[in-house]
Amino acid sequence: MNFKQDFFEQLSGFYSQVYPTPITQPHWLGWSDDAAKLIGLTQPNDELLMQLSGNIAAPDASYYAQVYSGHQFGGYTPRLGDGRSIIMGEATGPHGAWDVALKGAGPTPYSRQGDGRAVMRSAVREFLISEALAALDVPTSRALAVIGSDLPVWRETQEQAAITVRLAKSHIRFGHFEYFCHSEQGRTEKLTQLVNFTLAQHFPHLSADKAGYVQWFNEVVESTAKMIAHWQSIGFAHGVMNTDNMSILGDSFDFGPFAFIDTFKEDFICNHSDHQGRYAFGQQPGIGLWNLQCLAQALSPVIASDDLVAALNRYQTHLVAHYVELMAQKLGFDYQVSQHQQDLTLIGQLTTLLEANQLDYTQSLRQFGQIDIHSQHSSLRDNMIDVDGFDQWFSRYQQRVGNVADMRQWQAQRNGVNPKYVLRNYLAQEAIIDIEERGDNRKLKQIQSVLAQPFAEHAEFEDFAKRPPEWGQGLIMSCSS
Structure with a gap:
């Protein structure tokens, strides 16, 4: 790996140097060829394994843990930081520069009496969901690899330590700006320095002045x-949308108790620590705005409040427009700005039907690749308990789609945007059990292979597309998972 060290060299005081x-x-438990290509790597080897496990130093790596704060479940924690993640630097490759972080590499100054380790089950889950x-x-963010060990760690019971090698275009979070806004030392100076660095690194088309800040x-x-x-649109629940888990680039980031919805429920909760349902699936759009409001407050020393409010007021418009556009592709009608409200209503009526009839979200959308839009009959209809309710909705849906000249092409297009396979929690758990009990990572590799092509048919892994068995339905994970 070839590293540059812009964050380390330009932002002294924004991190602590610490070695794995x-x-x-x-x-090696898992390896992603696709992620490796981003930074110019090919195959894993013994030397790389020793570097990424912290056993030997990598050339040009700096090793540091960033400091930041954040709102956790709505309450502000003034000092968090990388408690179990150590960044090596920015690896440069054919697809730009990517931070390389060793998640689970040992204690840092921000570990808060923790051991700085990741348990194998959490490392495997983050590896799979990233890819x-x-x-x-x-x-x-991406995951280059997951590295196993025989090192014991204690959570509720004794477990095995592991490391996820995470790639991210940036590790800068909303919480970074909160920390340097609310810090008493060099408040505006440090905040401005961080904003200017962020623009130079990740928004080079913007100028480091008031106009550039507003556009940023x-x-x-x-x-x-x-x-x-x-x-x-894909039925994904993040589970821990704290501001310290929000990437400044709008990338999905810091995976803990995530889940894809199986049986559709708007109020689905995947985190057993989320007793009030703050981060339930249906709450995610509102929490996104709440987190942006926290970021806006942190940026108020450098951006005028009127400009911050004006940007926040556009959030819902952006979200609805993009959601409707994605769902229009999934359902097979033309996206039109003028039809937003009607289409949002039509989409909402469908998800209401899925919930009322206790249907699987991923399977139900996949069935649109089998629907003949000119016929009332379909496998989706056959799964409905409330057939009359579905027929009424389908009639409105047929009118919205209109005439389809080439039905096979239309169906193929639906299968190209509605995945057959998603990472269901029970599948990840089966892979974890195989590793824990038998040291066998074949199931992990099989799941990874299927999820790398989620829209394709994988005849030998047809079971991976089925609804969970009884024991795997509605699995709720802990933050340590």
Whole structure:
């Protein structure tokens, strides 16, 4: 890997230098060829394994943990930081520069009495979801690899430590700006320095002046809205939308107790610590705005409040427009700005039907690739308990789609945007059990392979597309997972 060190060299005081604590008996559990190509790597090897497990230093790597704060479940924590993640630097390759972070590499000054480790189950889950979302064309950080070990760590019970090697176009979070806004030392100076660095690195088309700052915040609002629209369209619940888990680039980031919805529920909660449902699936659009409001408050020393409010007022427009555009592709009608409200109503009526009839979200949308728009009968209709309600909706839907000249082409297009396979929590859990109990990572590799092509038919892995078994329905994960 070839590193540059812009963050490390230009932002002294924004991090602490800290070196990984080696793990014992490191071994590859998972590797992403697609992620490797981003930074010019090919195949994994022993030397790279030792570098990414913290056992030997990588040339040109700097090793540091960033400091930031954040609102966690609505309450402000003034000092968080990378408690179990150590950044090596920005690896340069054919697809630009990507931060390389070792998540689970040992304690840092921000570990807050923690051991700085990631348990194997959380490392495997982050590896799989990062690559799964990328294959679904959702803005996201990536995962180069997951590295196992025989190092014991304690959570509720003894578990195995592991490291996820995360790639991100940036690790700068909303919480970075909150920290330097609310810090008493060099408040405006440090905040301005961070904003200027962010623009230079990630928004080079913008000038480092008041006009550039305003345009930048508008772009952050829009990219955040688009990310969440993607989540809602594929039935993805992040689970921990704290401001320290929000990327300034609008990339999905910091995965803990995430889940794809199986049986559709608007109020689905995937995090067992979320007792009030703050981060329930249906709450994500509103929480996105709430987090942007926290960011706006942090930026108020450098951007006028009227400009911040004006940008925030565009959030809902961006989110609805992108969501309707994505769902129009999934349902097979032409996207038209003038039809937004009618289309949003039509989409909402469909999700209401899915919830009332307790249907699987991913499977139901996939069935639009089998529908004959000129016929009332379909496999989706056959799954409905409220057939009359569906027929009424389908009649309105037929009118919206209109005449389809080439039905096979139309159906193929639906299968090209509605995945057959998503990372269901029970599948990840089965892979984790195989590794824990038998040291067998074949299931992990199979799941990864299927999720890399989620729209294709995989005859030998047809079971991966089925609804969860009884034990796997509605799995709720912990933040340590």
